[in-house]
Amino acid sequence: MNSIDMAVKVLSRxxxxxxxxxxxxxxxxxxxxxxxxxxVYEAKNRPLGKPVSVAVSDMEMLCAVAVVDEAARxxxxxxxxxxxxxxxxxxxxxxxxxxxxTGLIGIRWPENEIAIAIIARFDTPITATSANMSDDIPxxxxxxxxxxxxxxxxxxxxxxxxxxxVDLTTRRILRKGAExxxxxxxxxxxxx
Numbered sequence: 001m002n003s004i005d006m007a008v009k010v011l012s013r014x015x016x017x018x019x020x021x022x023x024x025x026x027x028x029x030x031x032x033x034x035x036x037x038x039x040v041y042e043a044k045n046r047p048l049g050k051p052v053s054v055a056v057s058d059m060e061m062l063c064a065v066a067v068v069d070e071a072a073r074x075x076x077x078x079x080x081x082x083x084x085x086x087x088x089x090x091x092x093x094x095x096x097x098x099x100x101x102t103g104l105i106g107i108r109w110p111e112n113e114i115a116i117a118i119i120a121r122f123d124t125p126i127t128a129t130s131a132n133m134s135d136d137i138p139x140x141x142x143x144x145x146x147x148x149x150x151x152x153x154x155x156x157x158x159x160x161x162x163x164x165x166v167d168l169t170t171r172r173i174l175r176k177g178a179e180x181x182x183x184x185x186x187x188x189x190x191x192x
Contacts, residue, residue, distance in 0.1 A: 003153045004114070008122045010151040011036075016043055018131045018145050019118055020155025021110040023083050023163050023178060024138035025145055026055065028118070028126035031065070034095040040127050041097070043147040046134045052098050053085050053106030055128035057119035065091050065125055066105055071190045072168045078186055080109040081116070083178035085128070087167040098127075108163060114155050130162075138162060 001009070007017045007028075014036040017028045027043060029036035031054040040052060056062045059076070066088035068076065076086060090098070090105035099105055108128040110116065119126055130138035131145045139145045140160040142152055164183050165175040171187045173180060 004117045004121055007118045007151055007153050011118075011122050011124075011126060014039065015150035016040065016148070017118070017126075018142070018147075018149045018152040019115050019126075020112055020153065020158055021055075021083075021108070021115050021128070022112045022159065023110075024140055024158055024160055025131040025142070025155075026108075026110075026115070026128050027131040027147055027149065028055070028128070030122075031098065031125040031127050032093060032095070034097065037095050037097055037127060040129060043149070044129065044132070044134050046129075048097060049100050050134075051100035051102060051104070051106060053108055053128040054094070054098065054125040055108040055110055055115060055119055056125050057109070057116045061119070061125060062107055062109060065094055066107055067091065071171075075166070075168055075186065075190065076109075079179070079183065081111040082109070083111065083161065083163045084108075084183060085163045085165040085175075087165065087169065087174065089169065104167070104169065106165060112155065114153055118153070
């Protein structure tokens with residue numbers, strides 16, 4: 001069994017995987033399973049009111065979990081897949097705990113073949129939070145992972161620049177990370 005199949009097997013049993021992205025190592029769980037999501041919060045020692053993003057493998061999956069208007073689609077077409085997290089209105093299929101009660105969900109569409117392969121094979125969004133305790137430095141190498149997990153997919157050393165987080169409902173950058181200057185310039189073109 002290869003590492004992708006093994007990761008999918010763990011995810012299908014509400015297990016936790018550590019997987020590479022184009023930024024840092026992520027902690028993945030079945031984003032549609034409340035039990036699996038709660039394990040992520042426990043593993044990271046993350047307060048329940050703090051939202052957790054999800055990762056998708058394609059536009060169809062993204063549209064299945066979030067409301068995407070024309071402006072959001074234009075932004076997504078420009079920046080995803082890539083090191084940007086888009087915040088959009090969540091659809092009811094997602095456990096409410098993921099949104100932290102905001103009704104909004106952060107979505108990553110990673111530009112990493114391993115991450116995409118896992119999510120596509122699993123055919124369900126997975127959590128996309130860094131594989132570290134809350135407020136610790138996100139891991140760029142497998143040995144830096146500081147949270148409990150069931151399976152780790154080694155993707156070598158990763159770049160380490162966190163994703164830029166953009167709220168597409170307000171068209172504001174919430175966290176400056178990779179490519180934030182390009183994101184900011186593009187958001188200005190979307191202003192009414």
